Amino acid sequence: MLSESSKAVVTATLPVVQEHGEQITGRFYRRMFAAHPELLDLFNRGNQATGAQQAALAGAVVAYAAHLTGEPGVPWGPILDRIAHKHASLGITATSYTIVGRHLMAAIGEVLGDAVTREVAAAWDEVYWLLACELIAREARLYTEAGLAEGGSVWRDWRVTGVTVEATDVVSLTLVPADGGPVPGFTPGQYVSVAVDLDGGLGQQIRQYSLSGRPGADHWRITVKRVRGEGGAPDGLVSTFLHERVAPGAVLRLSPPFGEVSAVTGDGPLVLVSAGIGLTPAMAALEHLAATAPQRPVVLAHADRDGAAHAHRDELSRLHARLPNLRLKLWYERAGADDRETPDAEVATGRIDPDLIPLSPDAHVHLCGPLPFMNQVRGGLLRRGVPVERIAYEVFGPGMLRGGV
Ligand SMILES: Cc1cc2nc3c(=O)[nH]c(=O)nc-3n(C[C@H](O)[C@H](O)[C@H](O)COP(=O)(O)OP(=O)(O)OC[C@H]3O[C@@H](n4cnc5c(N)ncnc54)[C@H](O)[C@@H]3O)c2cc1C
Ligand code: HEM
Numbered sequence: 149m150l151s152e153s154s155k156a157v158v159t160a161t162l163p164v165v166q167e168h169g170e171q172i173t174g175r176f177y178r179r180m181f182a183a184h185p186e187l188l189d190l191f192n193r194g195n196q197a198t199g200a201q202q203a204a205l206a207g208a209v210v211a212y213a214a215h216l217t218g219e220p221g222v223p224w225g226p227i228l229d230r231i232a233h234k235h236a237s238l239g240i241t242a243t244s245y246t247i248v249g250r251h252l253m254a255a256i257g258e259v260l261g262d263a264v265t266r267e268v269a270a271a272w273d274e275v276y277w278l279l280a281c282e283l284i285a286r287e288a289r290l291y292t293e294a295g296l297a298e299g300g301s302v303w304r305d306w307r308v309t310g311v312t313v314e315a316t317d318v319v320s321l322t323l324v325p326a327d328g329g330p331v332p333g334f335t336p337g338q339y340v341s342v343a344v345d346l347d348g349g350l351g352q353q354i355r356q357y358s359l360s361g362r363p364g365a366d367h368w369r370i371t372v373k374r375v376r377g378e379g380g381a382p383d384g385l386v387s388t389f390l391h392e393r394v395a396p397g398a399v400l401r402l403s404p405p406f407g408e409v410s411a412v413t414g415d416g417p418l419v420l421v422s423a424g425i426g427l428t429p430a431m432a433a434l435e436h437l438a439a440t441a442p443q444r445p446v447v448l449a450h451a452d453r454d455g456a457a458h459a460h461r462d463e464l465s466r467l468h469a470r471l472p473n474l475r476l477k478l479w480y481e482r483a484g485a486d487d488r489e490t491p492d493a494e495v496a497t498g499r500i501d502p503d504l505i506p507l508s509p510d511a512h513v514h515l516c517g518p519l520p521f522m523n524q525v526r527g528g529l530l531r532r533g534v535p536v537e538r539i540a541y542e543v544f545g546p547g548m549l550r551g552g553v
Contacts, residue, residue, distance in 0.1 A: 150216040150278065154271035159217045161268055162210070168259050169206035176205075176248075176255035184247060189352040190238060194385060195545070209252075213275045229408040232286035236294070237341040237406040238354060239302035240287065245280045252276060294332075294404040303343060303401040308394055309367060314459035317374040318425065319391060320360065322367045326399050334363050336432035337411035337514065337542060340370070341403040344389050355386040358516075358542070359405060360428040360460075362435035368402075371459055373425035409542045412436060414512040418444060421505060421525050423451040423517030429542055430516065431460050438470040445508070446471060451479040451500040451521065455487035468492040475506055502528025509533075515541040 150158065165172070177196065181188055195204075208231065215222050253273055257264045288298075296302060305326035312320045325331060339356045346353055361369030374391045375384025394400070411420065411433035418437075420430040427450055437444050452458040458478070468474050468491075476493035483497040496504070502525045513534060515522045522541050529539060 150271075150274060153267075154274045155217055157268055157271035158213050158275060161263070161271070162213055162217065164260060164263065165213070165256065165272070166210050169210050172252075172255050172259045173206040175258055176252050179255055179258075180247065180251040183251065187244075187247075190240075190354065192355065193353060209276065209279065212279045213272075216275060216278065226408070228282055228286060232283050232290060233406040233408050234356070235283065236287050236290040237302070237339065237356060237403045239403065241299065242284045242288075245284060249273070249276050249280060290406065294406070296404070302341075302403045304404075305399050306368070306402045308396055308398045308400065310396055311394065314371060315461070316456050317376070317391075318371060318457075318459040319374075320369050320371040320459075321390065321394065321400075322361070322369050323400065323402065324367045331366055331368060332404055334359050334405035334432075335407075335410050335412070336363060336436045337409045337429045337540075338405040338407035338432075340368070340405055342370070342386065342390070343401040343403075344386055346385060346389060347393070350385075353386050353389075356544075358407075358428040358432065360431040362439055363432065364436075364439065371425070371428045371431070373459075407542070409514070409540050411514045411516075411540070411542075413514070413540060415441070415444065417508045417511040418446045419449065419505060419507060419511045419513045420446065421449045421500075421513060421515045421517075423500070423521045424453075424457070425459065426515075426517035426521075426542070426544065427459060428516070429514065431463070433514070434464075434467045434471065434474070438467055442471055443473060444471075445473040447475045447477065447506050447511075449477045449479075449500065449505045451517070452481075454480045454482045454484060455490065461490065464493070465491045477504070477506065500525060503532065505529070507532060507534065511538065513539045515539065516544070519543065519545075 208227065211222055212224070215224055253269060253276065256272055257269065291298070306323040307326045308321050309324055310322040314320050337358070339358045341354050341356050343352055343354045345351070357370035357372060359368055360371040361367070372387050372390045375387045377383045411429040412418065418433070420433055422430050430448055434446070434448065437446060448464070450458070455461060464476060468476060478490060478493045478495045479500045480487050480495060480497060481499065483495060488495050500521070511534070513529060515525055526539055526541065530536060
């Protein structure tokens with residue numbers, strides 16, 4: 149709870165902080181990285197360059213302040229869970245909150261100048277620490293659940309045992325613990341962070357990849373789409389590295405599995421909707437169901453550019469044989485003759501049409517794909533009467549679904 153005096157100050161200054169939110173976080177990152185260059189290895193350079201992370205942090209602090217001043221309508225639980233899982237997958241500790249807090253408060257002062265009286269600074273400091281304490285507590289719980297000792301590292305070496313080409317620009321890596329130890333279980337929908345040391349002294353970069361194989365198997369599998377720069381933008385740092393530099397025998401640093409979004413919620417009908425590389429959590433879900441609940445009614449509605457771009461296409465046919473109640477609906481933007489004859493699937497040409505996704509009234513839905521795709525499908529499903537709490541979604545980047553949680 150925010151103290152009454154701080155509440156009045158935050159309410160009065162919220163509009164100006166909101167207006168300058170991204171300027172504040174932009175300045176915050178510059179200050180923090182100048183004072184702590186070692187933190188550059190923790191943050192995603194692509195997101196820094198495109199501004200996506202600035203928007204996510206600014207958005208979170210401002211929205212939380214609005215919530216503390218009594219603004220209704222933001223369900224904070226899911227947002228805090230998402231941030232805490234992402235932080236835990238990066239091994240963020242309570243001590244770094246002090247560094248972030250110091251530089252964030254200093255950045256607010258620098259951007260807003262004289263408007264930041266001692267009283268205003270104290271009120272925003274209170275907002276920051278209320279939010280920080282919520283996250284620190286959640287992250288501590290996640291570390292304990294993952295069996296990590298307090299202050300221990302999240303990183304463990306994993307050996308690549310296989311590299312499989314799944315589609316144009318998509319490969320799967322299978323991995324086992326380099327120390328020969330046990331392979332932790334996970335819930336379909338969870339991801340791991342992968343840390344790589346880039347060539348040319350560019351330092352470490354970390355990205356998240358959903359586990360795409362069967363939970364309980366003697367290895368993990370991730371499936372990586374190579375990100376090619378468009379319109380003059382550079383190629384993706386980590387996906388390019390994983391495609392070009394990683395062969396069987398290579399060792400990568402991986403976190404334990406984290407992620408709050410399950411792709412197999414409930415035990416009734418399940419609808420998995422994906423586009424492109426967003427298929428990866430659905431693959432883990434289907435592999436899991438084939439092993440544990442093969443009779444469960446499940447629909448996979450998947451959109452892709454064409455059959456050649458569609459990863460795990462043959463595996464879906466094999467899964468179909470093990471899941472008698474699986475219905476496969478595919479939308480290819482450009483379906484060739486071969487694509488239209490995909491075994492066991494109903495194939496349409498063009499973009500996905502949410503009205504044509506088979507639905508039963510009690511279905512749970514899981515979405516994963518680019519944000520515009522998810523916004524469109526989610527809107528369509530809500531219009532068709534699917535209750536909002538039955539639609540889960542995973543975002544392959546910072547931030548939440550617009551108009552969503
Ligand atoms: C929970 C979660 C699960 C995920 N699961 C998967 C998965 O299963 N499979 C998968 O393939 N991916 C997955 N991702 C995405 C993955 O984490 C990476 O984001 C993706 O591989 C791209 O990383 P990269 O390092 O190759 O690209 P980055 O280097 O991060 O670049 C990303 C984009 O930013 C652009 N960019 C970078 N720098 C600039 C600049 N200076 N100016 C303009 N544009 C720039 C690049 O052109 C590119 O389009 C997941 C993400 C999350 C959060
Ligand atoms: C109250 C304090 C904090 C808030 C509100 C906050 C908020 C956020 C948000 C909203 C995201 C994006 C989550 C997503 O949707 O994927 C994020 C990611 C991240 N945070 Fe925090 N954070 C805080 C503290 C910290 C601290 C102390 C550190 C460590 C120095 C940190 C490091 C990171 C990193 C490395 C990422 C991933 C960045 C990326 O991949 O681009 N954060 N944080």
